Amino acid sequence: MLRVRxxxxxxxxxxxxxxxxxxxxxxxxxxxxxxxxxxxxxxxLRCIVRTLAPTSGEVWVSExxxxxxxxxxxxxxxxxxxxxxxxxxxxxxxxxxxxVATGSLGRHDSLRxxxxxxxxxxxxxxxxxxxxxxxxxxxxxxxxxxxxxxAQRVSIARALAQRPRVLLADEPVASLDPEAAEEIMRLLxxxxxxxxxxxxxxxxxxxxxxxYADRIVGIRDGRKIFDDPPAELxxxxxxxxxxxxxx
Amino acid sequence: xxxxxxxxxxxxxxxxxxxxxxxxALRMVLILIxxxxxxxxxxxxxxxxxDLITGIFGMADFIRRATPPDFSRLDAAIWPTLETVDIAIxxxxxxxxxxxxxxxxxxxxxxxxxxxxxxxxxxxxFARAVPDLVWALLFVTAVGLGPFxxxxxxxxxxxxxxxxxxxxxxxxxxxxxVDALTLTGARRIQIFTHAVVPSLLPSFLGxxxxxxxxxxxxxxxxxxxxxGGIGFQLLTYMNLFDYRxxxxxxxxxxxxxxxxxxxxxxxxxxxx
Numbered sequence: 001m002l003r004v005r006x007x008x009x010x011x012x013x014x015x016x017x018x019x020x021x022x023x024x025x026x027x028x029x030x031x032x033x034x035x036x037x038x039x040x041x042x043x044x045l046r047c048i049v050r051t052l053a054p055t056s057g058e059v060w061v062s063e064x065x066x067x068x069x070x071x072x073x074x075x076x077x078x079x080x081x082x083x084x085x086x087x088x089x090x091x092x093x094x095x096x097x098x099x100v101a102t103g104s105l106g107r108h109d110s111l112r113x114x115x116x117x118x119x120x121x122x123x124x125x126x127x128x129x130x131x132x133x134x135x136x137x138x139x140x141x142x143x144x145x146x147x148x149x150x151a152q153r154v155s156i157a158r159a160l161a162q163r164p165r166v167l168l169a170d171e172p173v174a175s176l177d178p179e180a181a182e183e184i185m186r187l188l189x190x191x192x193x194x195x196x197x198x199x200x201x202x203x204x205x206x207x208x209x210x211x212y213a214d215r216i217v218g219i220r221d222g223r224k225i226f227d228d229p230p231a232e233l234x235x236x237x238x239x240x241x242x243x244x245x246x247x
Numbered sequence: 248x249x250x251x252x253x254x255x256x257x258x259x260x261x262x263x264x265x266x267x268x269x270x271x272a273l274r275m276v277l278i279l280i281x282x283x284x285x286x287x288x289x290x291x292x293x294x295x296x297x298d299l300i301t302g303i304f305g306m307a308d309f310i311r312r313a314t315p316p317d318f319s320r321l322d323a324a325i326w327p328t329l330e331t332v333d334i335a336i337x338x339x340x341x342x343x344x345x346x347x348x349x350x351x352x353x354x355x356x357x358x359x360x361x362x363x364x365x366x367x368x369x370x371x372x373f374a375r376a377v378p379d380l381v382w383a384l385l386f387v388t389a390v391g392l393g394p395f396x397x398x399x400x401x402x403x404x405x406x407x408x409x410x411x412x413x414x415x416x417x418x419x420x421x422x423x424x425v426d427a428l429t430l431t432g433a434r435r436i437q438i439f440t441h442a443v444v445p446s447l448l449p450s451f452l453g454x455x456x457x458x459x460x461x462x463x464x465x466x467x468x469x470x471x472x473x474x475g476g477i478g479f480q481l482l483t484y485m486n487l488f489d490y491r492x493x494x495x496x497x498x499x500x501x502x503x504x505x506x507x508x509x510x511x512x513x514x515x516x517x518x519x
Binding site: 049051075076078079081082083085087089090091092093094098102103105106107109113114115116155158159162 | 421423424426427428430431432433434436437440441442444445446448449
């Protein structure tokens with residue numbers, strides 16, 4: 001579903017942030033990327049959604065190659081890709097349901113959506129997405145009143161309202177307590193399996209990666225170090241990811 | 248006060264080493280300058296306490312002649328009162344209309360270009376620097392006597408405060424939802440109406456209501472320069488020595504200012 005081929009990003013100062021990175025995430029699969037600070041894991045996600053332009057390489061979502069697109073074509077291609085990040089980034093003054101429904105805006109260009117409204121059927125769909133993340137009863141509440149874990153689940157519901165094929169998550173549990181973090185990971189796992197989504201998730205927590213990933217990808221200095229199912233991946237290899245950085 | 252006691256304590260003085268005497272001398276000089284500044288203001292305004300004492304009789308005379316307030320003409324006061332309030336509403340509304348685009352240009356994070364930023368900041372600063380009474384005088388000259396020049400004066404003067412506060416609100420806006428919506432594939436206009444407007448609108452309304460409260464107070468005195476409303480009535484009855492009507496209008500002013508303040512505060516609280 002998501003295929004990354006020899007993706008590289010070289011900064012103007014010569015530093016190689018990503019080097020010939022290959023990666024594939026199939027539908028229904030949860031792949032977790034581990035790596036130290038500055039290893040290039042966030043850069044990888046940003047190159048995939050094209051908030052950073054890679055120097056070379058290809059990013060395929062289904063049958064579309066993203067790296068050469070821009071403007072309207074890029075906007076359309078991005079509809080297939082949903083992204084959640086460390087902070088839920090909700091509009092705090094609006095209702096939870098409205099926040100979820102904003103995920104659907106990319107599909108519409110009616111005057112109603114331009115004036116701040118939603119097509120009625122999208123509100124119904126948004127309610128369904130809220131149900132999928134287990135917050136069906138919170139729709140009318142203001143987004144600013146949610147707890148961190150709830151807000152993150154709402155941001156996932158917003159991503160679902162986009163009806164993506166690929167879900168990218170950039171440290172989605174970094175600012176949550178352990179219990180809320182487990183809940184988010186269970187949710188991502190379930191969405192991958194039941195929603196047949198390709199989920200690519202960047203994490204810091206090695207234990208969470210072992211518990212929830214179908215495959216764990218290790219990244220260091222912009223290079224892929226390993227790409228294995230947790231059962232076949234020795235903890236030692238993961239530890240090296242963080243230890244050898246000084247060398 | 249706190250700084251003084253700190254400098255006096257031996258520990259602090261010792262810690263500061265040889266710099267302490269210099270700092271002490273500097274502080275004495277600053278205090279001396281402060282005293283001189285205040286003293287010269289007394290001389291400049293020709294403050295004479297004895298005048299204040301003899302003036303008490305003048306005040307007492309005014310109060311005696313102003314009581315009881317002439318409530319028989321309350322009905323005639325309704326129109327100027329409405330005019331005062333409407334000048335403020337008009338001024339605030341027009342001020343907001345003009346301040347929003349200026350603020351968008353004067354907010355460092357969304358301004359289309361550096362020079363636009365400086366021009367917009369310049370206009371906003373100028374609107375604020377010129378007092379509303381002066382704007383009123385200018386507009387009376389331009390469009391004649393009446394409430395219209397008063398409304399224009401408030402509108403232009405309001406741009407100064409509204410533009411600056413709006414721009415600050417835009418600069419402090421949380422950009423995360425905007426970035427998130429960009430990634431969902433939403434169009435720019437949708438991002439604006441769905442993420443930017445809902446984040447800014449409550450603050451903008453709050454600031455505007457606060458301005459309305461200030462404008463009602465300003466609008467009261469605009470009449471002094473012929474720009475309509477209660478101020479014009481006050482001036483007229485002062486000149487006619489009809490102090491019982493003057494006191495009526497002072498009471499109306501008092502009620503109006505207090506209720507505008509309450510109204511604005513309550514509404515702003517609801518918005519927060």
